[in-house]
Amino acid sequence: MDPPPVPPPHVIIFPLAAQGHVNSMLKLAELLAISGLRITFINSEHIHHRLLRHAHIQAHFAAFPDFRFKIISDGFPIDHPRSPDHFMTTFNYVKSITKQLFEELVSAPDRPVTCIIADGILTFTIDFAGDLGVPVIAFRTISASSFWACFCIPRMIESGDLPLKGDEDMDRDVTSVPGMEDILRCRDLPSFCRVADLSDQLLQYVTTQTLQTTAARALILNTFDQLEGPAISQIRTQFPNLYTIGPLHSHLRSRLSSSSPSPSSASNSLWKVDRSCIAWLDKQPPKSVIYVSFGSITTLNRHDFTEFWYGLVNSGRRFLWVVRPDSLAEGSSGAVPEELKEAAAERGCIVGWAPQEEVLHHGAVAAFLTHSGWNSTLESVVAGKPMVCWPFFADQQVNSRLVSHAWKVGLDMKDVCDREVVERMVNEVMGERQEEFAAAAGDLARRARNAASEGGSSWDNLDRLIEDIRSMKPTS
Structure with a gap:
């Protein structure tokens, strides 16, 4: 009599409840599901509700019979306006309920847990899972360079690079981050490093979480x-077991195209996508449009919003601009000047949310004015589109410096919001320096696609990750 078949490994995936984190970890979850692993994805009630409404996420993952969602509260009502200001409150609540949650999942007799892939900003999961005998793999959803800068915060403090001494300090070179000595200035460090007091709560939290990842x-x-x-070379000195498997959205596309039959990739959007912008783009000349989006969290005050609008209009370029319903900061007021509305009607298209990957690959789009979130940065890299960067917070300051100084595929506008600067930079990437930036961006795009294709470094690293998971012993 043949022995019963061995069930596939069961992986719990636990992201921070924010769109950028959930988006990339859902793509990882899908990559693992394609490879035959069982997946339980822990989602906040708020995030899951929006994914059901706008991304039809349940129907998409129904294609994987061993995939399921586990829904938890993040401590707020579903309709509560979640802002970065509430991060620590959410964190403390989720931490308080996670140990019991893990105990329930691990003790379930029908799905023994092999490992947990946890957001690297939630390292309390390592202790909780360790008490249960379950290994944890950390996933940081930011760039490697941003992660390494965070890891080096104690070194920056010891060397005197931190704390910052004021605005006059911002263009000073940072020399205490190995491997990045010729890249970073003080203004290019993650936003929570911009403190005069080293006891700042967010600085302390990020530093602790990053170091505990080891x-x-x-x-x-x-x-x-x-x-x-x-x-990456520096990170490997601290994390020998490192898996670089991005860009995840490109990698997922490669794996889906190589499997048959296969579902299409989900959008994972928390906002209602307005596809009318694609029809608008179809009517525009090739490489004539700048796409503008500041992501899912960035808020603009009325001054900054108006300066961007004037800068775009004065550039004379066609533009597609994503303006979320909550894009303006609370308390911002004032009517939009009529001249801006008229100019937008002539050569602009404004939508609440756009299918960003599709937009960036559209032939009419020449460049991307972005907040430099890591997902958006990678999507622009894969699409081969130059960038104008206006980072908002967290890791985005590092990413924008990579774009302009390390990769030379765009311009960095951090800490400036002036219509003349917007106009000048848009015209540089769309006009006088378009060929220069487009050539560099095209080369980077080829490297990205090669890495995420069969035989590429990211493809091989994912295979290695899956084999590592398969070698683990599940809880019993």
């Missing part, structure tokens, strides 16, 4: 070796 069994990064080689 207790995980392994580290996953959504990047590829040829994109961030110096930072």
Whole structure:
């Protein structure tokens, strides 16, 4: 009599409840599901509700019979306006309920747990899972360079690079981040490093979480070796078991195209996508449009919003601009000047949310004015589109410096919001320097696609990750 078949490994995936984190970790979850692993994805009630409404996520993952969602509260009502200001409150609530949640999942007799892939900003999961005998793999959803800068915060403090001494300090070179000595200035450090007081709560939290990542069994990064080689080399000195498997959205597309039959990739959007912008783009000349989006969290005050609008209009270029319903900061007021509305009607298209990957690959789009979130940066890299960067917070300051100084595929506008600067930079990437930036961006795009294709570094690293998971013993 043949022995019963051995069930596939069961992986719990636990992201921070924010769109950028959930988006990339859902793509990782789908990559693992394609490879035959069982997946339980822990989602906040708020995030899951929006994914059901706008991304039809349940129907998409129904194609994988061993995939399921586990829904938890993040401590707020579903309709609560979640802002970065509420991060620590959410974190403390989720931490308080996670140990019991893990105990329930691990003790379930029908699905023994093989490992947990946890967001690297939630390292309390390492202790909780360790008490249950379950290995944890950390996944940081930021760039390798940003992660390494965070890891080096104690070194920056020891050397005197931190704390910052004021605005006059911002253009000083930072020399205490190995491998990035010729890249970073003070203004290019993650936003929570911009403090005069080293006891700042967010600085302390990020530093602690990043250093505690070393207790995980392994580290996953959504990047590829040829994109961030110096930072990746340094990270490997601290994390020998490192998996660089990005760009995840490109990697997922490659795996889906090589499997038959296969579902299409989900959008994972928390906002209602307005596809009318694609029809608008179809009517525009090739390489004539700048796409503008500041992501899912960035808010603009009325001054900044108006300066961007004047800068875009004065550039004389066609533009597609994503303006979320909550894009303006609370308390911002004032009517939009009629001249701006008229100019937008002539050569602009404004939508609440756009299918970004599709937009960036559209032939009419020449460049991307972006907040430099890591997902958006990678999507622009894969599409081969130059960038104008206006980072908002967290890792985005580092990413924008990579774009302009390390990869030379765009311009960095951080800490400036002036219509004349917007106009000048848009015209540089769309006009006088378009060929220069387009050539560099095209070369980077080829490297990204090669890394995420069969035989590429990211493809091989994912295979290695899956084999590592398969070698683990599940809980019993």
